[in-house]
Amino acid sequence: MSTLPRAESSPLLEVRDLAVRFRLERPGGLLRRGHDELRAVDGVNLVVRRGETLGLVGESGCGKSTTGRAVLQLLKPSAGTVVFDGQPIHDWWVRKGRRWVWDARLRELRRRMQMIFQDPFASLNPRMTVEAILTEPLRNFGLTGGGDRRRRVQELMATVGMDPRFIRRYPHEFSGGQRQRIGIARALALGPDLIVADEPISALDVSIQAQILNLLARLREELGLTMIFIAHDLAAVRHISDRIAVMYLGRIVEEADAREIVAAPRHPYTQALISAVPVPDPVQEATRQRTVLSGEVPSPVNPPSGCPFHSRCPLREDRCTRDVPVLREIAPGHRVACHLVD
Amino acid sequence: MSDTTTEPSPTGDAAEAVLTIRDLRTFFQTDGHVVKAVDGVSFSVRRGETLGVVGESGSGKSVACLSALRLVPSPPAFHPSGEIRFQGRDLLRLPEQEIEALRGNRLAMIFQDPMTSLNPYLRVARQLTEVLEVHRGATPAAARQEAIAMLERVGIPDAGRRIDQYPHQFSGGMRQRVMIAMALLCQPEVLLADEPTTALDVTVQAQILELIAELQASLGTAVVLVTHDLGVVAGTADRVVVMYAGRIVEEGPTGELFADPQHPYTRGLLASMPRIDTPPTGHLEAIAGLPPDLGHLPTGCAFHPRCPLASDRCRREEPPVVAVSAEHRAACFEAEAGG
Numbered sequence: 214m215s216t217l218p219r220a221e222s223s224p225l226l227e228v229r230d231l232a233v234r235f236r237l238e239r240p241g242g243l244l245r246r247g248h249d250e251l252r253a254v255d256g257v258n259l260v261v262r263r264g265e266t267l268g269l270v271g272e273s274g275c276g277k278s279t280t281g282r283a284v285l286q287l288l289k290p291s292a293g294t295v296v297f298d299g300q301p302i303h304d305w306w307v308r309k310g311r312r313w314v315w316d317a318r319l320r321e322l323r324r325r326m327q328m329i330f331q332d333p334f335a336s337l338n339p340r341m342t343v344e345a346i347l348t349e350p351l352r353n354f355g356l357t358g359g360g361d362r363r364r365r366v367q368e369l370m371a372t373v374g375m376d377p378r379f380i381r382r383y384p385h386e387f388s389g390g391q392r393q394r395i396g397i398a399r400a401l402a403l404g405p406d407l408i409v410a411d412e413p414i415s416a417l418d419v420s421i422q423a424q425i426l427n428l429l430a431r432l433r434e435e436l437g438l439t440m441i442f443i444a445h446d447l448a449a450v451r452h453i454s455d456r457i458a459v460m461y462l463g464r465i466v467e468e469a470d471a472r473e474i475v476a477a478p479r480h481p482y483t484q485a486l487i488s489a490v491p492v493p494d495p496v497q498e499a500t501r502q503r504t505v506l507s508g509e510v511p512s513p514v515n516p517p518s519g520c521p522f523h524s525r526c527p528l529r530e531d532r533c534t535r536d537v538p539v540l541r542e543i544a545p546g547h548r549v550a551c552h553l554v555d
Numbered sequence: 556m557s558d559t560t561t562e563p564s565p566t567g568d569a570a571e572a573v574l575t576i577r578d579l580r581t582f583f584q585t586d587g588h589v590v591k592a593v594d595g596v597s598f599s600v601r602r603g604e605t606l607g608v609v610g611e612s613g614s615g616k617s618v619a620c621l622s623a624l625r626l627v628p629s630p631p632a633f634h635p636s637g638e639i640r641f642q643g644r645d646l647l648r649l650p651e652q653e654i655e656a657l658r659g660n661r662l663a664m665i666f667q668d669p670m671t672s673l674n675p676y677l678r679v680a681r682q683l684t685e686v687l688e689v690h691r692g693a694t695p696a697a698a699r700q701e702a703i704a705m706l707e708r709v710g711i712p713d714a715g716r717r718i719d720q721y722p723h724q725f726s727g728g729m730r731q732r733v734m735i736a737m738a739l740l741c742q743p744e745v746l747l748a749d750e751p752t753t754a755l756d757v758t759v760q761a762q763i764l765e766l767i768a769e770l771q772a773s774l775g776t777a778v779v780l781v782t783h784d785l786g787v788v789a790g791t792a793d794r795v796v797v798m799y800a801g802r803i804v805e806e807g808p809t810g811e812l813f814a815d816p817q818h819p820y821t822r823g824l825l826a827s828m829p830r831i832d833t834p835p836t837g838h839l840e841a842i843a844g845l846p847p848d849l850g851h852l853p854t855g856c857a858f859h860p861r862c863p864l865a866s867d868r869c870r871r872e873e874p875p876v877v878a879v880s881a882e883h884r885a886a887c888f889e890a891e892a893g894g
């Protein structure tokens with residue numbers, strides 16, 4: 214847990230009505246031509262304060278990764294605003310032919326916003342040494358030269374708990390956990406303010422997951438990082454986050470303090486999600502009340518009317534199939550999108 | 556466990572056991588050296604029981620199960636020792652046709668990726684009815700009826716129509732159900748489930764685990780559940796085997812093993828997991844270091860380089876298997892003192 218005084222710290226990031234829609238061309242003949250629209254992110258509002266860690270949880274396809282990418286402008290949002298340190302960065306795109314590209318301000322901003330990926334092997338160039346991987350961002354931004362650069366790389370390696378003597382090794386010479394450390398070092402190279410970590414531990418062995426979680430927690434303290442931690446593993450998210458937002462079908466259905474949301478979840482989906490997380494205690498497992506949801510997450514191409522969760526909700530009423538519930542505050546800092554919560 | 560000073564049948568009354576693995580070794584010959592993927596593993600599973608086999612990647616948990624069904628290609632694999640008793644026969648020494656007749660019939664296996672078992676080019680109907688027609692001599696019409704009934708039982712809506720679809724037309728969770736339906740159609744005595752829910756979301760995982768438990772209760776199937784997730788084991792297994800570097804380091808009844816873990820690796824795994832049932836601690840007790848390279852195992856106890864309790868003796872000698880109680884054993888010098 215971070216120790217910064219939350220109440221006084223100003224937001225580093227404010228996201229309003231964020232939407233990301235993908236156009237899917239429909240296969241088939243002349244008569245069926247047309248397209249479908251996949252609403253990956255469908256009106257997300259988020260505020261992240263300086264030094265805070267926000268956990269974003271949900272099941273596959275809920276839009277949590279797409280939200281992370283759209284926040285960092287790795288994807289151009291279809292609608293909504295993303296304000297980073299007071300600046301409307303969603304506007305910093307220019308048209309180049311038929312494509313949208315970052316303008317100079319957004320390219321420069323890369324220094325301050327970085328991403329850590331799930332699969333460190335896929336995100337590291339196999340032909341580059343650790344030194345080359347970590348030097349690249351420094352060179353791109355014209356930071357430090359020659360001998361200083363090597364010293365900076367060694368310093369980064371030490372920061373993430375790697376032996377600086379391995380500077381000339383290639384990614385394949387490392388285990389999954391070590392590769393994730395390289396991925397983290399690369400994200401830290403430019404001294405960012407905001408890190409979006411997308412499933413950073415889910416590809417790792419259980420004993421290594423704890424090492425990486427501890428590393429992220431330590432770096433956050435030492436470097437004063439602001440973090441969005443995206444994962445499907447609620448226990449890991451709760452461990453590292455100050456606040457948690459739960460997503461379902463492209464929307465936030467509940468958001469609260471990390472302890473509170475696990476101790477007293479209010480949305481029926483959050484309740485089911487928490488009750489489904491296995492606990493390594495056979496006594497508790499034998500007596501736990503588990504809400505087993507029927508069915509699966511509907512397709513974001515064809516989302517249900519009304520509340521996106523109504524097709525699986527054990528408490529569904531008529532109005533849930535008609536009206537979309539608004540995310541509203543039910544207690545200080547606790548927001549829920551459900552018709553049935555007072 | 557491989558230790559010769561203890562009785563190799565670890566689960567008491569061997570007569571009850573449906574499947575018994577004794578002193579199994581599965582080694583791989585790779586250029587230059589031998590990789591000991593499974594190195595002297597013994598366990599058994601009883602009718603209607605669930606045995607959890609826990610370990611991280613490279614622990615040998617999957618290879619042990621694949622070996623039991625003779626699904627590890629040999630060469631490169633070979634078995635310097637071992638016996639797999641099923642219905643009075645040793646599966647390791649059975650002719651290929653006989654093991655084929657048992658596979659998918661009396662002994663079934665499900666995997667993390669359902670496409671390991673399902674053929675993408677064939678309709679689900681064909682894949683499900685084939686087992687019944689080949690193994691049980693059912694007529695095509697009867698086999699189809701039975702297959703539809705099983706799909707309904709595993710919770711596939713509109714089974715009568717969906718049976719004529721191809722695997723890619725099902726979602727991940729639904730495909731997992733189709734694979735389970737296929738595995739259980741012949742009412743096998745033993746179901747080997749290798750990380751069956753690892754690729755699924757937790758709400759779907761809860762559905763699938765509940766489904767396996769229901770079918771097991773009604774059919775009396777013995778289930779070997781291979782997983783890395785101690786939470787899943789706590790909720791489903793009657794007994795647990797913990798593997799590290801190709802060996803069993805601890806085994807016992809689930810309640811006892813979680814309440815009183817003896818091996819430092821089991822303790823380390825439990826301590827390193829963030830959990831939602833206790834307040835967050837801020838710092839996790841991670842296990843130091845990395846899992847070992849199976850081609851170059853450390854001397855003595857394979858866990859010693861990562862063990863907070865390691866002594867000189869652990870670096871030199873392999874630890875004995877210590878009986879902590881009637882059914883609870885651990886391979887550790889410290890367990891001797893503590894147990």
